[in-house]
Amino acid sequence: MDRRARFPGQRWAVFAVILGLAAACVPAAPPSTAKPAGSAASGQTSDPAAAAPEKIVRGGTFVIGMHGDLVNFDVVTQTAALHLSVMSLVQSGLMKWGKSTVVDPTKLACDLCESWTQIDPTTYEFKLRQGVRWHNVPPVNGRELVADDVKYTLERLKTGNFRNDPRFGRNQSKVASIESIETPDKYTLRVKLKAPDAAFLWHMGDPFVLIVAREQVEAESDGILQSGLVGTGPFILKEFTPKVGYTLVRNPDYFQPGLPYLDAVEVRVIMDNTTRANAFRAKEIHDPGMFMDAEKKRIIDRSHPDLFMGEVPGMTTAGIYFNTTRPPFDDARVRRAINLAIDRQGIIDATRFGHAVLTRWLSPSVGIYATPENEVAKLPGYRQPKDQDVATARRLLAEAGYPNGFSTELKVIRSANIPADAEVIAEQLRRNLNVEVKLVVLERAVHAKETQAGNYAMSAEYTLSSAGDPGEALGQIVSTSGANTGQWKNARYDELYAQQQAALDPQERARIIGQMMDLLDEEVPVLITYTDNNYRGYPKGCHGIQQEHRYNVLIRYMSEVWCDEGVLRR
């Protein structure tokens, strides 16, 4: 019998009495259920959700903790991953990313489409599943989904009627290469691109490219999906209370027969990370959501043998942006010197307890396009020991006119681990190069304004590629990008960027991207310290939950999740 079962019903009242009695004799340390290191519980690295099921148990309510509230339900304004906790379960996409912890275009799969064909380098034809029905709720009332719905969604995403919301276009880049869309019949969609686009299909499977119902958009006063959400997905949004939570129930007419296995999914807004982790440990929720970390994983592994927390390299890289318009960072030798003098492994060990990955500009989660970690570990600036790199860095700094170092300022975003990283970096630069770094820690709103205005010498922050395709991350520092706040301009890089974007052969694209990585290590417009791991927790008795490189991008597979008897509320 588990502990909860022994403490049911009016346990809060019982607890109040117990707490009163216990207050007089609080033990020095609470009884620990920790297992010794190396036990089966702590040593488990394989994903129990991937184990082959003997017998699928249907039903139950799976509860997800969410670190914030949805702003609205509309893909035209949102790229924050938490929205997918609801939207990805209610809506479907034309395609979907496959079950993989890295970007893997070979695992792209159809969602609403039945098949696709590339007619020529710029034309794709999709055949849609027949008989797919919208949820049987107003305003769509279970009508059939047709090619016009997909066309409407993609065109709306690109140029649609949402100009009264200033945040329009957050996902616009994912459909930017589309020139025109035709629907020869109810179930056929033909997409013509302006030019060959290596990322097009990947973007069609993007978790934010979700098909919306025209009727629902038109029913909204300002054309933004706000008052509710309908879709063709495995769950129907039954009710929601802003700032509190969302209740999704099984869609009996889902186009994949037999799915979903769960009766319902409850998504609860629990903003505090520690509270979510505690609720997970107490089995109040089954998924602690985003912003779990190595420390929380350690506690789960040590003290909760019935829970699992997986970790895989994520899409988030920590780094330092240089303002290349100002001395001393307008000199590539200075930036290169800083890059060589940093001890990345030291930072990972000090602030991430070793739970992060050495990485160049692209995180390992971009699959074949990333440099493998063992190769990265041999590169100057990334390798151990540091002696040779530090000597080179000192020489470069002297050649640039700073033989005795210099003083500078690092503006640090107050977010997760970045301030701690910055402290270690400042100490390393002082010790290795005699560079005095003044840390200025700023909250997100202030940091965003300062960096956007280019008002910084160095800026420490996270970078994140929301779509997963390498083109997005690489595009952040092309000359014309608004995200290129350091104003680094390099014609060769821009040229290579255009080449890789048009390279339809993945191997050829990887080769070009490799050249871009070398160029970035030479020029160092941004210094990448590491890639953060992504964590996903769930009870070990649940099956089908996907570990993922960016939070929630594979949550659409929740339709295949089921849990053993006794794990969920039924």
Place this chain on the structure above:
Amino acid sequence: MQAYVLRRVLLMVPLLFGVSVVVFAMVRVLPGDVATLMVAGGQDSGASGVNEETIQAIRRSLYLDQPLHVQYGIWLWQVARGDLGTSYWTKRPILDEIGRALPITIELAVLAVLISVLVGVPLGVVSAVRQDTGLDYAGRLFSIGALSLPDFWIGTMLVLFPLLWFGWIPSIKYTPLLVDPGANLQQMLFPAFALGVHNSGPIMRITRSSMLEVLRQDYVRTAWAKGLGEARIVWGHTLKNAAIPVLSLIGVRLGRLLGGTVVMEQIFVIPGLGLLVLGAITERDYPLLQGVIVLFAAIFLLVNLIVDVLYAWLDPRIRYT
């Protein structure tokens, strides 16, 4: 009395106007910019096509490109018509947002004050009546402990110890009081207890000192001399006269609690005003922030008025003209 109350209510208007000016100015001098934040997105948003054109479009649509006095005029005109505007982010009416959060905060604050009074007042009375005895020392020790321990620490322990001992935490699923009072109280009692215990410390101390002062009055000595019972003297004659400073303190504490208890709301996942304000600050949601703070001020003024009126009820010698 009616004229006094009316005068106080009318006085609130210029006071609230002053508060609105100060709040508007303070919110606008906060560093950071909502338009940039919207374009940059949250930590889990990924990179976006940040460009100055979009940022300026956002500023225009939110009237942030207008001079401050024009922005204030637009906002004040809305408020005068009973409309606090809409949230920059969610586009939901601010009155709806506040309307959803306020009853939750009121419930939590009232529960917390009830607990603090139920604990603090009897302890203060017993401590005064049994001055310099073991009971008095125990009561004073409790009050110093309650004062010294921050409410968020007590709240954290209420979550942490049952989690470590029983693998259980207090309910964090919010259910409205009118939907299921039992489920609602299961969640609310724990934060209310933490807040109540903390606030009972000062209430106990002021009750004790006020009681000690009244117990030395001539009329109390006369009551003893007349042979009245202890219970009647203490609870009937002394406490009522000693209650005015206690009531003042309760009013101040209630006002503060109604202003939101951010940390407690975070720990126990209560969607009250505290979390609303916290979100508005971090997201620079100016209209929401302005609306909530002006509401805080109005609540505080109202609670003070109620306390002042209660003085006269407690002590017939007090007359307002």
